[in-house]
Amino acid sequence: MWSIGIYVLALLIIPITYWILHKWRTCPSNVKLPPGSMGLPFIGETLQFFVPSKSLDIHPFLKTRLHKNGPLFKTSLVGRPVLVSSDPEFSHFILQQEGKLVELWYMDSFVKLVGLSGSVKDGSCIIAGYIHKRLKKLVLDQFGPLNLKEKLLPEVEELVNRALSNWRSQSFVEVKQACAVMIMNFTVREMYGYDPEKRGEIMAEEFTDFFEGLMSLPINIPGTTYHKCLQKQKSALKMMKKLIEERQASSEARRGDLLDLIVDDMKTNKLLTYDLMSYMMFGLLLATFETISTTVTLIMMLLTEHPLVVQGLEKENQEILQSRENIGSKVTWKEFRSMTFTLQVINESLRMGNFVPGFLRRAIKDIHINGYTIPEGWTIMVVPSAIHLNPEKYNDPLTFNPWRWKDLAANVTAKNFIPFGGGVRLCPGVEFSKVLIAVFLHVLVTKYSWSKVKHGEIVRAPIMGFGKGYYIKLAEKLK
Template structure:
């Protein structure tokens, strides 16, 4: 009895302090609910959503409070924006009104000095390093590698009765990207990078409860294994730096016709494929939120975003807005004949200073894979394909496909 009374009293004190802390902004803050003290509305935010549509958490609050509303997630006050104009301001005024920011759970997973949290000179320096690896000029020379990876995997899958396509494509992309960045060789590595990477990614947007069995706990364990693997690889590369490019250089030397395969010009001419990819990215909404933090009080359309508050831009609400996309849940690549690939209404790769550096590399991999799949193989879905957002995208029963080489 005394314990229960103590808990109730403690929660009451926290609630009062919680209200007093932001009382000076109450008249100008966006409408919304801060939920329970400490917990906030975290449990509603992470509730599973078996649909491509905007999550009920966002939908309900937009209907009730409008396109900009306040909430509290994982103990932090947060403003969520589904307003294209505010999103544009947030992205375009980075380092002036806003800065890149992630919840504390991200920092515990990535560390204090991870690339996404850096600002100013260090961010620009590291960004230039990555651009050198995945910029347009570099990608022109990578078309062969990307196509070779796609051809190898498709041949392997065609020899199987059924393929779990989601996992296999993820393996292909991760292996190619990791090989480019750190010379990762899945055949000769003592540990499975993807297995650890999947646990790592699934826990990024999960409830931060570090007990065995939770996604967050698996994420932290995956992080430790990935870091150990990277440390071992870097140590090996320091001992033998030339090893990095031997395999690909050998492949290029042994090719009889170095002009064979997809050329860069052919890739750039795939205009309908790019429409197809844009529509896929619009519906998939891989990133459920993009985080920033106000550097000072920001006034917008009569509301105030207090300095220090986090802001979450919500791409799904933008990409599935019926005011801009007619019949938004329908897969319709032809809509991109009228829509712009980069606008306030399409932010699949972010925007502004933090626009995804790997966007062109991702498009190259997807386009080249699709080209080889549709021109050389027939395929049909066998089972699976259901999705669940928590809020990240998951396929609980996979996507099972039969792939057969064309005669």
């Protein structure tokens, strides 16, 4: 009995001791922390954070705490103290302070799945600053406005035409998966000179829904999202490494693409190992096809429920066709820039979508805000959904209303519209994403009509996805 009593006592003392130490480390007596709860010992409020939500609204975990504590509150997620921000001014400030007050930080699952474990310490990047700067330049060279204008725009239109023609030939398609294949096949060719159709492999199958694992609990047990993603990761990384080796082995294989630039960099920089660059190539593909395919799926869902928006898109894009001297010509850069309403639809979908739950940074110094202190070492999570769905900035924020964008001033959107992040981490693929989606919508509404076959449900867990899929039937418009 004594041994049992000691055992039970030990079980009680260990978590209590940990909690006391945890509070001592994260809450110095001489600082005032923002309001909020650190939750239970060890797990904090992690379980509540990962509870699925089936709505475009702010996740209940965030909404409840923002209502109770205001735009800044503290919590604890996956064993780490976190400051959550929905304050546009403070969030904008933090995203501009990388290398000064904050550094990039990743959840443990992201670190392991995207392969930064050799270049991070406790989730923060050590060499990511250099890697990010170089990769950002490479991506801008390949997918920035200049190359889009001179080379990629007509290729994107050809891609969309082929994809939608293929969709029309099928009884129905699951939009997310079909978009993922379309975008993957294009980007993997443009980045790495890899042709899935010729090689008989569909890489999108290795990547689909991988994003869910990036923000999951890092529990490597069969059946968990994280375990499934690790299995997919292995085959994808093997493919990436093989591409590098093939390109290095033959000078005749050079294509002037992103992979050529990566191989050249590897010759002069010993930091750029096979493993690291395989992971970087892998991460670039994830960032490209997953976010765009999710955006397009959401747009299709919203358009199906809002026929007046479809009419607005048809009107604008038909006028572009009618203004051409050559009926068979492709979309020009000038025409893309003139797609005012189309771009408003894209912005409104991005505002409502909020595909990632937050942008993460870690304080490298104590940060003082509104009388509170964010201690060094704390994670800061900027929450785009709370900023994008703020009724003080966006009237009736849960209503899909693309027309609202014609009245929004630039000084409002600068700090209240951050779907692509901000500061030095602003996504370099912004323009490419908008071009691809705009051209997709242009071809869709000028050539096709569609009907819903099966209405999937929006699921945030916490990354946004579509439970059971969203299926449509595409039909060619009568001329």
